[in-house]
Amino acid sequence: MNPIQEYFFRIEEPQRSTLLFLRKKILESDPEHITETLSFGLPFIKYKKKMLCYFYYSKKHKKHYLSFCHGDRLDHPELISEGRKKFKILLIDENADLPLDFILKILDEVKQYIKP
Secondary structure (H helix, E strand, O other), X not given: OOHHHHHHHOOOXXXXXXXXXXXXXXXXXXXXXXXXXXXXXXXXXXXXXXXEXXXXXXXXXXXXXXXXXXXXXXXXXXXXXXXXXXXXXEEEOOOOOOOHHHHHHHHHHHHHOOOO
């Protein structure tokens, strides 16, 4: 098992399945340009080798989240900044329907701000 897989397999169910599904869909959304890496012990998703987003856990909210690079340029009430300067997060609720289309839309928005 590689380190990225190990990160996800340390997470309890049902969160693990939700996050693995989300990871798979993000990677499949643009397989030519989207890759993943482990940085600072966290799974990062990159677009053309530049940071796009990463997975993490909020102790404050007690939920996993997806943190979007260039979040400061995004205007969606569902995204939380909580004092972050360049990132905004989307909390993932494993007991609700996953807003996959919304997440992919946000990723497309972020891609516009990534310089080649």
